[in-house]
Amino acid sequence: MMGQALGEDGRTSKDVVFRPVRAGNAFEETVERLLCAIKLGFISQGETLPPERELAVQLDISRVTLREAIRALQQAGYVEPRRGRYGGTFVTYSPSAPSEGDVRRIAETMGDELADALAFRQVIEPGAAALTAQRALTAEERRLLQARLDDVLAADASTYRLMDSRFHLAIAEMCGSPSLYASIAETRLHLNDLLNAIPLLQRNIEHSHEQHNDLLMAILRGDAHTARSVMEDHVAGTAALLRGFLG
Template identity: 65%
Template sequence: MDEASLPWQVGAVFRPVRTGNAFEETVERILQAIKLGVVGHGDRLPAERELATLLGVSRETLREALRSLQQAGYVEARRGRYGGTFVTYRLPAPDVGELRRAAEDLGSELEDALAYRLVLETGAAELAARRELTAEQRGYLTQRLAEADAASPEEYRQCDSRFHLAIGELTGSRSLAASIAEARMRLNDLLNAIPMLERNIDHASRQHGAMARAILDGDHLAARQATEEHLEATAALLRAFLG
């Protein structure tokens, strides 16, 4: 991913730091972008000056955060003309044992997180369908859908995440896009741990297609319904594996 492809996603994850501990929140913001797949393995983060501006932190704070992430194995710095900070983290392989451990960590908050995500994303899909999207925005959603459809099982979760975050971006609301990213992050370990079954991927791809078509057609009711069906299916699959 080059930097030219980043602007649509930066509003959701690379947003200004708000708390008193700029270092910790800067690490959190970058980790969120990596774990949600906005920047995946081998991708380059935005240039230091740009990223510091997006996060609203000093370059010294950003460098300290990047050093910490490098020591933890999430990124690496490369020198030279095509240098920069590159992501080295890979999403873990799906694992039912990890799925159950992640569910235990959430405990009673699991159903709350699923309900919150449902309300946010159905509303976002409806709002995106109500807007007059530009040709660039329409092309962006179509591109994210195509990437998810063409993804290998190993790449699917990253592309799935990018597709859902893209709909949040198309609402035009930075607050809503950020909330969708945060809601996704609460469930991220669970979603990543669900085994990748070909039948389920095909089903999800058809649902993604219905969501995208409804948004592009400006059919806000169909967009909400398709999104609700997709999220309910994902929640049902999650509950089935938790058994």
């Protein structure tokens, strides 16, 4: 599971994702929060959701509402409750392999939200990378960023997109702004289904590895200008790839 670096106000990335829901749509927002945690890789396939009591407190909902949301996700194939000493609610979701027409179908469903999400990402992720480079990162934060990059480099086709998402979110997590992090996580969530549907191209992966490495090196040496520039090129490349598959 993703490491938990602290923001300037002491909140972790998990705190942001599992923030309290609004009373008016408690069930729907609970499902949204849980799906966000699963699809962004905070809780990977084979891992368990936090204990019911703890999660209900974090989300500020009743355990009845939480159980209803978990039951709905079970029916949709995202989780599987297991009993016993080592039981819990296990995540069963993994991104599916792309099939013909997936990219265009998802893009059509997103409509104008796609262009908006890509434009928003082009602005906020480079800014977050620059902010992270400007911070005095702890030894643990530096180790975590390197570990997230190593995960991307070691990933196979079935886990590459998830590991890529975790690396990007680790950078955003350490920028010092929970609000900025939450915006990046939400944007990434909107784009993940579309990114998962893009065929993995070996040359693109090699290029991404180079950019990821350059990005991390810039952050670790405190070079905010280069970190921003590399991230700008990186997200622009992803947008270009999406436009290409969309014709």
